[in-house]
Amino acid sequence: MKKRLLAVLAHPDDESFGPGGTFARYAAEGTAVHIAIATDGAAGSVAEGYEEVRDRLAEVRAQELQAAVSILGAQLHTMGYRDSGYINDPANQHPDAFINANEQEAIGRVVRLIREIRPQVVVTHDETGGYFHPDHIFCWKIATPAFYAAADPAQYPDIGPAPYQPQRLYYTAFPNTWVKLFTLLMRLRGQDPTRAGRNKDINFTKLGLPSRKIHARINYRHYWEVKEAASAKHSSQGGGTSRSRLFPVWLQRRFMAQDTFLRAHPPVPDGYRESDLFVGVNLATDRT
Ligand SMILES: [Zn+2]
Structure with a gap:
């Protein structure tokens, strides 16, 4: 009857820079939190001072990921795909890149995780991938059908133990309220919000969802430091510098x-709202 949560995310760091506070909170409150990371993160950008690890980035990021997931109190599952790059990145052409993986096979891997872990709640990226990263979108594309296929004995009959239907599927998503403010600030500063980010390839005006589509809000104020500590482990990605410098820390935490x-x-x-991913989940139907 234990609560179990499985997150299927694209890159080493998505678990910490993304909903790391939520994972830390659920783990601390007794939920078994499982984090599956699809790729090795080897096509990611490298923070200043880390140029020399470029050639062994997959190895470095695997170590960072393990350390971060341990801090969050979760259990790590790596799916072992090769990282694809952002839109138009040459890394996307690589035949082993995650986005070029056989979709049915990739869905099967998630089905196996679901049947083995038996999570009541599954979390993955949304169809925009947050900022249109092809790996994030591919995660959504495989984890969504896997959520349903895991329960179907006719699908993937040879994969994993007995069929199992998780009860909730959530996509990470953020309201565009802040985005609107941010793009306005950019325009006032003379910057073009349609060509933002390090490589000028992110259209900020298309980020986020209307707040009525944000159904769950998980407060992790008491786990702020845990998320920060996990994020800091991803030092080859810039680690703990992901926080905004625009606002004081106490204000951000609050x-x-x-x-x-x-x-x-x-x-x-x-317009529906909840503050717990397990609200209404029936734990009694579970044998374990
Ligand atoms: Zn990512």
Whole structure:
């Protein structure tokens, strides 16, 4: 009857820079939190001072990931795909890149994880991947059908133990309220929000969802430091510098220590709100 959560995410760091506070909170409150990371992160950008590890980035990032996941109190599962790059990155052409993986095979890997772990709650990226990263979008593309296929004895009959249907599917998503403010600030500074980011290839005006589509808000104020400590382990990615420098830390901790999700299954109407991913989950139907 233990609560179990499985997150299927693209890169080493998505678990910490993303909903790391939520994972830390659930783990600390007694939920078994499992984090599956699809790729090795080898196509990611490298922080200043880490240029010399470029050639062995997959190895370095695997170590960083393990350390971060341990701090969050979760259990790590690596899926072993090769990292793809952002849109138009040459890394996307590599035949072993995650986005070029056989979709049915990749879905099968997630089905196996679901049947083995038996999570009541599954979390993955949303269909925009947050900022249109192809690996994030591919994660959504395989984890969503896997959520349903895991329960179907006719699908992937030879994979994993008995079929199992998780009860909730959530996508990481954020409201575009802040994005609107941020793009306005960029315009006022004379910057073009449609060509933002390090490589000028992110259209900020398309980021985020209307807040009525944000169904779950998880407060992790008491786990702020845990998320920070896990994020700091990803030092080849810039580690703990992911926080905004625009606002003082106490203000961020008070008002921004919140992860937001869209509830995909079972669907809920616009405007629906909950503050716990396990709300309404029936633990009694579970044998373990
Ligand atoms: Zn990512």
